[in-house]
Amino acid sequence: METFWFCVIALLWLGYLFLEGFDFGVGMLLPVLGRTEAERRVLINTIGPVWDGNEVWLLVAVGATFAAFPAWYAALLSSVYLPLTLFLLALIGRGVAFEYRGKVNSARWRRVWDAVIVAGSWTAALGVGLLLSANVFGMPLDAVGDRVGSPFAAIRLETLLGAVAVAGYALVHGAVFLSLKTEGEVRERARALALKVTPFALLPLLVLLLTVQLRFGSVWTWGASIVVALAALGAYGRLVLRREGQAFALMGVAVAATVVALFGALYPDVLPSTLDPAWSLTVAGAASSPYTLTVMTWVAAFGTPAVLVYQGWTYWVFRKRIGVKHIPRVHVP
């Protein structure tokens, strides 16, 4: 049961990285791919109806961690305190920016919110990477699960690598998403950019996986890491052939395999202590009681399929490519 919930949480992270990954990418690429106001609106509106629903995956991943592994939730969030604060501020900023940017018809007003979107998306993507890699590589925790040492203990070479890895992934994922969801010049530009940056932007992710494998890997997580590399390569190839949908799907495979590799390497720990392996939080040690996990399993068993259905329906409703010609004229007070 504990292992099952460990997998559920990995799945929630997968959903989050896959969905908000392209949200972040779109925000990060806003000034690069959106050269005119209409183009920037095209970019933002590709994720307009869905970004909020995508973000809920994070909240549920964190909430489910609280319910199923309270000790993990407590140790991770309290030990990565300052980077997390910055991450939350970034999420606050970009969320408000999406909603408010178009509410006043003024170039200056939009410039400010565009800057918030770009900065917030970069910061948040880097933050997720830092948080996840700090989790995988471990934190200096004592026997209780409290951090020993500096507030900046989460900022190390390997976690910075993780931060850059996720940001690079989000960049590529966002570009591929945009090449799938837009038309006209923006689409061409997104595709060209994806082709240009992929070799560099996905490199940190592969280095991260290699580092994790060398340190914690087992045979099957090696398999997952290799799948990541192959899927990334495949996505690149599909993009060259202008099969954007397939490229996007392969990016999904890559991120799924990434999550499998990272959480697989983590298991049976949920959060290693870098000070003493005996203090590491484990799946068995950090879990809630069997009754609580049973309750949560029932909720997840009904809730998760429903979420997949109605979020899938949203993507179906808004499945069409968007171009400059679709953007309505501004009408605001």
Added chain:
Amino acid sequence: MDVLDLARWQFGITTVYHFLMVPLTIGLSLLVAGMQTAWVRTGDRKYLAMTKFWGKLLLINFAMGVVTGIVQEFQFGMTWSAYSRFVGDVFGAPLAMEGLVAFFVESTFLGLWIFGWDRLPKKVHLACVWAFSLATIASAYFILAANSWMQHPVGVELVDGRPRLTSIWAVLGNNTVLAAFPHTIFGAFSVAATFLVGIAAWHLWRRSDDGPVWRASVKFGTWVGVVAFTGLAITGDVQGKLMFEQQPMKMAAAEALCHTESPAAFSVFAIGDVSRPDCENVKSVTVPALLSFLAHNDFTTEVKGIEDLVPMYQEKYGANYPVDPRLGELSGKPIDYVPNLPVTYWGFRLMIGFGAIAVGAGLLILWLTRGGRVPRGRWFAWLALGSIATPFLANSFGWIFTEMGRQPFVVVPNPSGVDGVWMFTARAVSSSTPGEVLTSLIALTLVYGVLACVEVFLIRRYVRAGVAGVLPGPQPDDDKSDDRGESDKKSDEDVLSFAY
């Protein structure tokens, strides 16, 4: 300041702030759903205008509610990690349920509603706003169930010094949440109703266009207000009786009642400092025996005073904090079982007082606008707009009272519950450094402050613009205008009916 104080300030600031957005979202979303239903059923453009206008204000407000809510989900782990470990087996479940069952629905269907105008079939689009607004209510239920468990822990056993969940139904069916939930929802409707009446009355005063829209809004808001404020009084009374049983110290703190009284009088207001030990000498205007009635439905019940409760609490839960370096300055010190009396006493009165002012202002506006007349004086604009603030204040003070009144506990002991299932706030805090919490406290407060200005600026702008700001009249040369795109979906020039 130490980590405990900083963490409490941070939680207080972020939560009170978050709860400025929440009741308006909950109340307004259902009212907007009602308006849209009226439009779909009658086809009357007035109802469409109402849906668009109030819906836009709802969206401006909702964005802020969402982003400030994210912080809440993380904050327990970040600043209250010891609490999270202690209660995780029970407390995490309703939070996770809220996300999985309610918040997903909320955010997904809101996206569908915003962007689905003219794109989804009318009835499906209407269903989206209902799904969204009902999910906000479900969301409130789970969060309140979690909070109510802190006020009145049920459905648990004590294993290895930690509460362990034995019945989720007991937690979700806790009598505390059964009272707190309707009270909070009526509170949300009181906010939304006053918002409607205040803004619409202001437009009537300005002689704005679309008079029928504003008159219908005043009428709608009035009816909702009548129900909401009546409901608030009734559920508040139920809550008072539960508090008397479950948290006698909070009851005494609400009244700054030093000595046990039988029958107990209700203090209307006090002159002087109500904090201990001076509370004995405060001049207070009282209604005899009313407190007994509020506590137990008769005019004779004895209500325990603070001086008699303190020894009882000391005997049951200890006189001193344990010696533990994690407790910092409090380690080994006597436990102060009395909440901050000025805050609880005045918080309770301000809650009721602002609620009463809201009712009074609403009735006054109603009477002044009877039979289609509208006063011309500037004072009427002030009255209409000023009244909007009052239920917000009542809500905030109510929560400040509830949460401050349970100190020094974060999980209040349940007098008829399992022994040992309680926690002092001082023990709940993370082992973070003060610098960390101070940094986040300052950063969050600054960002929230800026965003408050932005939200007020936007709401003001959209309120001023009235219906024309959200629903332009027909434009023959171009129908690509925001919110009113063409509905010919087959067309190659298919324009988004709404876009950011």
